[in-house]
Amino acid sequence: MADATRETLQSRNGHLDDGSPETSHHTRTDSKRDEKGYYGVPPIKAAHWTWQIPIYFWIGGIAAGVQLFTTLANVLGHEDKALTRVGRYTSLVAMILSPILLIWDLGRPERFYNMMRVWKLRSPMSNQSWSLVIYGNLSGLLAARQAAEDGLLGRNFLSRLLIQLIPAKVLSILALPVALFVGSNTGTLLSATSVPMWARNWALMAPTFLASGVSTALSYLSLVLHLGRWGEEKTHTVLRRAERATILVEAVLVAASLVRMGRWGKPLFSKEIAPLFVGGTLIGGIAAPLALLSGKETRNKSILTSVLVLLGGLAFRFAMVLGGRISANDPEAYFSFASGENAPQPEDKV
Amino acid sequence: MDLVALAEDVREQLPGGAELDALGRWTFMSDVCKHCVEAPCQQACPTGAIIRNEFDNVYIQPDICNGCGYCVPACPYGVITQVPEDGRVFKCTLCYDRQRDGMEPACAKACPTNSIMFGEVEELKKVAEERVSTLRAKGYTQAYVYGTPEVGGTGGIGGNHSKFILLDEPETYNLARHPFLPQAKVKGSFITSAIAAGVLSAVVALAFRD
Numbered sequence: 001m002a003d004a005t006r007e008t009l010q011s012r013n014g015h016l017d018d019g020s021p022e023t024s025h026h027t028r029t030d031s032k033r034d035e036k037g038y039y040g041v042p043p044i045k046a047a048h049w050t051w052q053i054p055i056y057f058w059i060g061g062i063a064a065g066v067q068l069f070t071t072l073a074n075v076l077g078h079e080d081k082a083l084t085r086v087g088r089y090t091s092l093v094a095m096i097l098s099p100i101l102l103i104w105d106l107g108r109p110e111r112f113y114n115m116m117r118v119w120k121l122r123s124p125m126s127n128q129s130w131s132l133v134i135y136g137n138l139s140g141l142l143a144a145r146q147a148a149e150d151g152l153l154g155r156n157f158l159s160r161l162l163i164q165l166i167p168a169k170v171l172s173i174l175a176l177p178v179a180l181f182v183g184s185n186t187g188t189l190l191s192a193t194s195v196p197m198w199a200r201n202w203a204l205m206a207p208t209f210l211a212s213g214v215s216t217a218l219s220y221l222s223l224v225l226h227l228g229r230w231g232e233e234k235t236h237t238v239l240r241r242a243e244r245a246t247i248l249v250e251a252v253l254v255a256a257s258l259v260r261m262g263r264w265g266k267p268l269f270s271k272e273i274a275p276l277f278v279g280g281t282l283i284g285g286i287a288a289p290l291a292l293l294s295g296k297e298t299r300n301k302s303i304l305t306s307v308l309v310l311l312g313g314l315a316f317r318f319a320m321v322l323g324g325r326i327s328a329n330d331p332e333a334y335f336s337f338a339s340g341e342n343a344p345q346p347e348d349k350v
Numbered sequence: 351m352d353l354v355a356l357a358e359d360v361r362e363q364l365p366g367g368a369e370l371d372a373l374g375r376w377t378f379m380s381d382v383c384k385h386c387v388e389a390p391c392q393q394a395c396p397t398g399a400i401i402r403n404e405f406d407n408v409y410i411q412p413d414i415c416n417g418c419g420y421c422v423p424a425c426p427y428g429v430i431t432q433v434p435e436d437g438r439v440f441k442c443t444l445c446y447d448r449q450r451d452g453m454e455p456a457c458a459k460a461c462p463t464n465s466i467m468f469g470e471v472e473e474l475k476k477v478a479e480e481r482v483s484t485l486r487a488k489g490y491t492q493a494y495v496y497g498t499p500e501v502g503g504t505g506g507i508g509g510n511h512s513k514f515i516l517l518d519e520p521e522t523y524n525l526a527r528h529p530f531l532p533q534a535k536v537k538g539s540f541i542t543s544a545i546a547a548g549v550l551s552a553v554v555a556l557a558f559r560d
Contacts, residue, residue: 181543193423206542
């Protein structure tokens with residue numbers, strides 16, 4: 001190479017570690033060449049999802065758990081008017097907030113109705129949209145009847161008609177599977193992607209999200225009933241017992257998920273996510289509430305427990321979504337995951 | 351590699367013992383949509399904006415996409431991109447407009463060495479296989495076709511309609527060795543969700559005992 005050419009190249013492109021000019025040959029002497037992949041450029045792209053999505057996951061989980069608890073109370077003959085009221089209004093508010101958050105996150109929010117063009121059972125995003133439509137309508141009907149019973153619509157003919165025409169028990173039983181689907185599908189939505197951390201855990205992602213949804217919902221109910229000084233004694237006892245049991249189920253599922261994720265779960269313990277996941281979820285949202293629930297019950301302690309579980313559930317969803325971004329941006333994680341038997345294969349058994 | 355020696359099909363020892371590869375190597379690949387046989391982005395799309403068009407290409411209908419972005423993490427090749435200023439997602443359309451007018455895609459038309467070829471998938475497959483045998487006969491034993499069900503199309507994707515002749519490991523080209531179809535596990539996730547829903551219902555119901 002002529003000296004003039006070499007000088008031009010050096011001034012334009014800088015130098016490699018050994019002082020030779022950098023060209024597009026990328027020979028073995030190029031220190032960056034030896035790592036697997038293409039100069040660290042992520043081979044897959046991360047989802048753009050912003051804060052609305054983890055908040056929706058949290059709210060959807062709470063709606064699912066609230067529906068589960070109130071329907072079971074209804075079916076098992078535990079009549080507590082305050083519990084029913086809180087449950088129905090909560091579902092309605094959750095089903096108003098959820099679509100708002102999801103539409104907000106769209107690149108073209110004004111086209112949200114295109115979600116209703118088709119229903120694709122293999123697209124968790126499609127299933128999610130439709131389940132929100134169905135559960136939203138059912139919770140709307142139930143909340144309308146509650147409003148009529150509470151006299152919010154006035155003591156008139158319309159209120160009496162709503163109370164007579166809306167079969168509350170049948171609707172709550174119909175709403176239960178849809179609500180549970182909304183809660184679990186938040187996990188399916190993440191696992192059905194090419195992101196190693198999410199896809200690796202396909203079997204346990206949805207159960208973990210649902211368990212966390214139920215535990216946050218029970219804590220939410222307990223918190224609201226305590227703050228309003230509503231609800232029967234028995235409701236509080238049952239809530240406390242159920243909270244303890246579901247947090248245990250959640251702890252087992254989170255632990256199993258971490259085992260299943262293995263090396264691809266590393267982002268959860270990264271510098272950015274560890275405070276959320278270890279501090280917020282594992283310690284704040286699971287360990288501390290379990291310790292608090294085992295002692296003697298006081299109102300303040302219950303309120304503290306509920307707040308911890310709710311924040312822990314929120315931290316869990318942020319950790320999962322943000323961890324997935326780190327996982328998608330890590331070429332090594334994707335290449336090792338998609339190099340052989342690690343990635344989910346069609347012939348795998350459930 | 352010594353491109354002149356390669357082009358002239360030089361097999362004998364080069365002067366001064368120089369190797370054909372002595373100038374280092376260039377690894378070329380056009381980073382386009384692979385048009386998976388079972389496309390994960392298409393299965394992920396909740397609006398039905400991503401379709402297989404009449405030319406059997408994976409195509410995003412820009413008038414339907416509402417920018418939910420779910421196809422982006424679904425794509426096993428990192429091809430689909432959401433454009434923040436626009437909101438929608440975009441990828442190579444394989445020049446759908448040109449194909450409708452009976453023309454080949456612009457990249458294939460413009461490529462002066464015919465490295466990018468366009469045609470019927472089955473014919474291109476044969477061309478690729480022949481080219482690989484030629485390369486191997488010339489001593490490039492590492493050459494292979496990427497995007498077949500064996501390499502680059504396993505895990506339910508069933509191969510790619512866009513095939514590539516590679517001279518190194520797929521990872522060197524930023525390609526996964528065995529990309530997978532994420533939606534293959536949606537049914538499994540439904541089943542585990544149903545089991546979890548049953549267990550959690552039972553656990554909460556038990557709490558109601560006196």
